[in-house]
Amino acid sequence: MIEFDNVGKRYGGRFDALAHLSFRVDRGEMVFLTGHSGAGKSSLLRLVMRLERPSRGRVLVAGHDIDRLHPSQLPFYRRQIGVVFQDHQLLFDRSIYHNVALPLEIRGLPPRDTARRVRAALDKVGLLHREKALPIELSGGEQQRVGIARAVVNKPSLLLADEPTGNLDPQLSADIMTLFEDFHHIGTTVMIASHDLALIARLRHRTLRLRDGRLVADEERA
Numbered sequence: 001m002i003e004f005d006n007v008g009k010r011y012g013g014r015f016d017a018l019a020h021l022s023f024r025v026d027r028g029e030m031v032f033l034t035g036h037s038g039a040g041k042s043s044l045l046r047l048v049m050r051l052e053r054p055s056r057g058r059v060l061v062a063g064h065d066i067d068r069l070h071p072s073q074l075p076f077y078r079r080q081i082g083v084v085f086q087d088h089q090l091l092f093d094r095s096i097y098h099n100v101a102l103p104l105e106i107r108g109l110p111p112r113d114t115a116r117r118v119r120a121a122l123d124k125v126g127l128l129h130r131e132k133a134l135p136i137e138l139s140g141g142e143q144q145r146v147g148i149a150r151a152v153v154n155k156p157s158l159l160l161a162d163e164p165t166g167n168l169d170p171q172l173s174a175d176i177m178t179l180f181e182d183f184h185h186i187g188t189t190v191m192i193a194s195h196d197l198a199l200i201a202r203l204r205h206r207t208l209r210l211r212d213g214r215l216v217a218d219e220e221r222a
């Protein structure tokens with residue numbers, strides 16, 4: 001599903017944030033990405049989203065070199081990827097329903113289809129009963145679940161998360177990871193950048209470890 005072939009990413013013409021990075025993630029796999037702050041985790045995820053382009057090497061997603069995508073193809077490409085951030089980036093003047101509906105409204109999906117999909121996504125994260133609430137009325141863990149519902153409302157084949165449990169206590173973090181595992185179990189490819197080594201060790205999924213932009217470990221834990 002994802003293949004990095006000797007990828008390097010240089011910022012500002014001199015700083016190598018990523019270097020000689022090669023790995024494959026198969027369709028349906030769940031993989032953690034770890035490493036110290038500044039190791040290059042977010043840069044790697046941004047390359048997969050095609051928010052950044054590699055300075056060298058190739059990034060293939062579903063068999064395609066995504067550097068070759070025409071700008072007109074990017075919206076369709078990104079629609080296949082759900083993204084969850086640490087600070088879930090909800091719109092605070094919109095209800096939970098409308099936050100989750102946003103990606104579908106941007107696509108111009110008919111309201112009836114939008115409603116069906118939004119409710120299915122909210123149901124998956126256990127928040128159907130809160131659809132009329134505003135984000136401010138929800139706890140941090142619930143807000144993150146809304147962020148996940150919004151990320152999966154387009155039924156992406158690939159789900160990326162950048163420190164999705166960064167602000168949550170251990171129990172809520174474990175609950176959020178269980179949600180990601182649920183999507184993995186129905187066939188979604190999942191890649192999660194996280195600092196939470198204790199949680200990662202407990203969950204026993206493949207883990208890629210970066211240090212100074214290089215892949216220093218690739219461990220199967222199943």
Ligand SMILES: Nc1ncnc2c1ncn2[C@@H]1O[C@H](COP(=O)(O)OP(=O)(O)OP(=O)(O)O)[C@@H](O)[C@H]1O
Nearest residue numbers: 011012015017035036037038039040041042043044
């Ligand atoms: N747009 C940019 N321009 C210049 N340097 C950048 C840019 N984005 C990231 N960097 C640098 O590249 C390196 C890797 O950053 P990145 O955000 O990928 O690391 P990270 O592992 O995600 O860190 P953290 O865990 O702190 O989020 C860092 O030294 C960072 O300062």
